[in-house]
Amino acid sequence: MLSALRRSIQSKPSYQDIQANVLAGLTVGVIALPLSMALAIASGVPPQHGLYTAIVAGFVISLTGGSKVNISGPTAAFVVILLPIVHQFGIGGLLVSGFMAGFILILMGVGKLGKLIEIVPYPVTVGFTSGIGVVIATLQIKDFLGLSIESSGGHYLHKLSAIFLALPSIEWKETLISVLTLTILIVWPKCHSKIPGHLVALLVGSLTAWVLSLYLPGFSVATIGSRFSFDILGVIGSGIPPSLPVFDWPWHLASADGSPIGFSFELVRRLLPSAITIAILGSLESLLCSVVADGMSGKKHNPNDELIGQGIGNIISPLFGGLPATAAIARTAANIRSGGNLPLSSVIHALFILVSILLLAPLLSYIPMASMAALLLMVAWNMGEAKHFIRTVKIAPKDDVFVLILCFLLTVLFDMTVAVAVGMGLAAMLFIRRSVSLAQTATIEGNHAEYDMPENTVVYDINGPLFFGSAQKALKTIASVRPDIRIVILDMSEVTLLDMSAIVAMESIVDDLQNKNIGIIINNLQPRMVLKLNRAGIGEASANAIFSKTLDESFEVARNMSQLKRPIL
Incomplete structure (x- = not known):
């Protein structure tokens, strides 16, 4: 409170400043x-x-x-x-x-x-x-x-x-x-x-x-x-x-x-x-x-x-x-x-x-x-x-143009409350849709020269935020692995967000792989998100998954697991 006034007094305005502000006040008046x-x-x-x-x-x-x-x-x-x-x-x-x-x-x-x-x-x-x-x-x-x-x-x-x-x-x-x-x-x-x-x-x-x-x-x-x-x-x-x-x-x-x-x-x-x-x-x-x-x-x-x-x-x-x-x-x-x-x-x-x-x-x-x-x-x-309206229509993506015109029509035909509420909701949905497209899962399978991976191992490279809109899309391919796969490595180096929907999806994947006697290694996930998974019962005390810091470490763990008849942890 009184922050602007306090800062103005502390700045010790000069006589010229005071005179200029009096004239400006009269002009604005x-x-x-x-x-x-x-x-x-x-x-x-x-x-x-x-x-x-x-x-x-x-x-x-x-x-x-x-x-x-x-x-x-x-x-x-x-x-x-x-x-x-x-x-x-x-x-x-x-x-x-x-x-x-x-x-x-x-x-x-x-x-x-x-x-x-x-x-x-x-x-x-x-x-x-x-x-x-x-x-x-x-x-x-x-x-x-x-x-x-x-x-x-x-x-x-x-x-x-x-x-x-x-x-x-x-x-x-x-x-x-x-x-x-x-x-x-x-x-x-x-x-x-x-x-x-x-x-x-x-x-x-x-x-x-x-x-x-x-x-x-x-x-x-x-x-x-x-x-x-x-x-x-x-x-x-x-x-x-x-x-x-x-x-x-x-x-x-x-x-x-x-x-x-x-x-x-x-x-x-x-x-x-x-x-x-x-x-x-x-x-x-x-x-x-x-x-x-x-x-x-x-x-x-x-x-x-x-x-x-x-x-x-x-x-x-x-x-x-x-x-x-x-x-x-x-x-x-x-x-x-x-x-x-x-x-x-x-x-x-x-x-x-x-x-x-x-x-x-x-x-x-x-x-x-x-x-x-x-x-x-x-x-x-x-x-x-x-000018701004026409320029936006000309250069903006179609989704933004749609939001612009919809907000305009709702304001005119109904009222601004409806326009802002619908506009914000629609913009949020478009943002979610765009964010979902950022979350991708690429498969890197074993025996490739550039990767020194054990046999019967698959690496899923997961990128982007995993939240309620994108988790299912990014993780659904992991649930269906080939019968010969014994170890799944989830490279989550590029995962920036993990919400409750993603945690539930991860739980489902871990349980499903465990039931199929398939080991799971989660690589380079940020510590704060590792803590979230630990609290959900993934890794550490439950021993249903292993966390690694690098892909080389993941491959070493995978080799050790491959030597066991049952790679499940």
Whole structure:
């Protein structure tokens, strides 16, 4: 805990470092302000909850996590998970899920699961992130075109069908503002300006909508102020409340029917799958961001501390109305490019958003929903990783392409939980299949000039890992030896793994050969695996097999055994 902060203090930052990190924090704050609102809206909750997430989680995680440069807050990856939770359980259920996910993240960090990112296959990651991008983009079409759609619930195909049916209701005013915003988002980066493109795009979109409403009769578009309202201590207002985040237990907030969701074992049981999904995705996103940040900054993060910090942040964030949070790759990259190299930049970014809420809340309410939809379309495009998707399809093995496309389709048509679970399971099976092919048994029989072997002896050269998937394949040929064979030598020099399935298979082979009066010698097996076989009753006290260290030693033992009428030990 406090590892990043402690390391930063111990490094004794200079005045120039502090100045650079303050400026980087302000830059990232400008970027995070509209993004946090947009991602909250995309998740089905009022925009201030996204801002609360950036403030609380951004502040806490920067001080307790394992990376000096990560910027944490709401991210696009969570949208496809959070939106169904909001529809089913309301804002209260969403915050309880995030609260539970925080404890799971801490357990993952304490359990040293910080290397989790290394076991997730690349096709799985690209598949579900591309799928998330498609889903987010689809959800923005309604506000982008100003369509009149009564319900946004249901599965993906249902939502897509509703969009097509609503196309005749397209609003040119909304479309004008959204196209203008999107055009600036696309063109602005080519100007190589230090001013964030989405800030310019939202300013132009908002000003254009305001000016046109003054000079064109009947011109109006939906804005944050017209779409959302708040009630604080009886004071009702529109848009974003100009107040600090307030502490409240998440189970006091509303369920899907508007009443307080409460806290019960049944609620925990129902929300546990969602909490686990949030924790897994949050850990993957944060660790992936940390790896990218290490490459950009030249620093080294502590993955287990990062998980613990993310857990603490996700426990505290819901207590102040914040959504589940994770490290954000785009904001972290902007932080590093702006000179951020200390947790101070993340703290400044959180404070900037806090001050913005207090001072700019009325102005933020004028941002058109069409402009926010255009911003989220750009986020979805960047997240979709179309280049990586196409490149993987072109150059990857067929099995990996199949995993990629399956994860993509499952994410789009069902949800990310199913996609990751099936993708990981399928990738594991493909890995097992590939590992099975590595385990081979080659037969080297007696009287060959290059081997000074006794008569009636056969050597089986066993290679690769022997586990539940490969043991039977590698060892099945040993069970059927010719009648004239009196001694079997198993050369296991290249065996790297021996699990319980392989041990049981070995027991069966030893018993079978012993019943046939055939001696067995096991050569050059690693000591740790010899110990496993000894514990299973193979060799040593049971005297049903002999262990040797070299093939020459095996042949010498075989010759001595051949001189006996019964070579069995």
